[in-house]
Amino acid sequence: MNQDIHVTLVGAGPGDPELLTLKALRAIERAEVVVYDSLVSPDILALIPAGVKRIEMGKRCGKSSARQEDICAVLVRLARAGNRVVRLKGGDPFIFGRGGEEALYLKQHDIPFSVVPGITAALGCAAASLIPLTHRGVSRAVTLVTGHLQQGGEFRGWSALAQAGQTLVFYMGLEQATVIQQQLLAEGCPASLPVALIESGTTAGQRITTTELGRLIHTAERLTPRGPVLMMIGEVVRLRAELTATLDSLAVA
Ligand SMILES: C[S@@+](CC[C@H](N)C(=O)[O-])C[C@H]1O[C@@H](n2cnc3c(N)ncnc32)[C@H](O)[C@@H]1O
Missing domain, CATH: 3.30.950.10 (Tetrapyrrole methylase, C-terminal domain)
Structure with missing residues (x-):
């Protein structure tokens, strides 16, 4: 269990795993839990090391999907439990990715966070x-x-x-x-x-x-x-x- 409470909002890019940034890859490799959205491609999910907990939580156009408030609450709960959390999102977290809402929620709950951009x-x-x-x-x-x-x-x-x-x-x-x-x-x-x-x-x-x-x-x-x-x-x-x-x-x- 890691005592450094932190959530990293990571952009996974548009699908091709070679378009991940080095920073994104390192964050994924160091994570203890990865909470990913439904746009993240299987090739990128394959880069999550074995043994790292994965939770799919995303918004899907026209299909049933997790509510944004539930996603935010899960991030806070996992971080407070002492996990190094990566929130992995398709493309860039701040381009139509609800990354701003998640960052605001983390800030309001005193959870330190950082953002790794992705290719939108x-x-x-x-x-x-x-x-x-x-x-x-x-x-x-x-x-x-x-x-x-x-x-x-x-x-x-x-x-x-x-x-x-x-x-x-x-x-x-x-x-x-x-x-x-x-x-x-x-x-x-x-x-x-x-x-x-x-x-x-x-x-x-x-x-x-x-x-x-x-x-x-x-x-x-x-x-x-x-x-x-x-x-x-x-x-x-x-x-x-x-x-x-x-x-x-x-x-x-
Ligand atoms: C909720 S938005 C997320 C955008 C994401 N944050 C980004 O920066 O690319 C989802 C939309 O992004 C577009 N999109 C994302 N990845 C795509 C891809 N690989 N090819 C085509 N469109 C894509 C589609 O229009 C899709 O409906």
């Missing part, structure tokens, strides 16, 4: 799908947006999201394809604006589907994803075809 899905998926999120002359801003925009009141930022020259990355956006398509078109985005839907980015199950804003609802309805899906909207998506073609021609040469 937007960055992992961008690299894995060869879609640069910014590109000179094409996109000079990136906005990370939750698909759950209407939670907590009506969202009033659609006109800002519709400004040209930027890339939008929607987390948890697939189920909201209808509202995203309708609102962006209503704010003047062209129907031809390219969209990429990246499923299970950076993992062996990665699948990339490209479409246009005007066909987003149609495409989303036909997707049958087995893993999480990220939605990228912007002219940068066109670069993927160019970059993959370049790679193919280099491979042939």
Whole structure:
């Protein structure tokens, strides 16, 4: 039993275990208990040393999952019992990961904590799908947006999201394809604006589907994803075809 009460909120990245930071790996290796969320990939769970207690506690879109207050209470209880606790989360704990809520709860209960960042899905998926999120002359801003925009009141930022020259990355956006398509078109985005839907980015199950804003609802309805899906909207998506073609021609040469 370790007397140094501490919880480390650790970002596990988007799935590929090689995208873990060294700091994350060390925290996992030193942990006495790992409380992980449902987005953490099996390949990363395999890195938890044998004998370390594992507890799955996560939020799952559309499926029954642990309540946030229960997760927070478990972290406090485990830490007060003297365990070195790692709270392992998909991507980065502070990007749509409820990491801020968990950190606040730990602070309110006088539990020392630290945060190890992880590669968030937007960055992992961008690299894995060869879609640069910014590109000179094409996109000079990136906005990370939750698909759950209407939670907590009506969202009033659609006109800002519709400004040209930027890339939008929607987390948890697939189920909201209808509202995203309708609102962006209503704010003047062209129907031809390219969209990429990246499923299970950076993992062996990665699948990339490209479409246009005007066909987003149609495409989303036909997707049958087995893993999480990220939605990228912007002219940068066109670069993927160019970059993959370049790679193919280099491979042939
Ligand atoms: C609750 S959010 C968690 C985000 C996480 N904290 C991060 O920084 O990536 C879950 C959403 O992230 C996106 N996501 C996470 N990992 C992904 C992956 N490997 N491929 C595609 N989308 C992913 C999906 O949109 C999913 O619905």
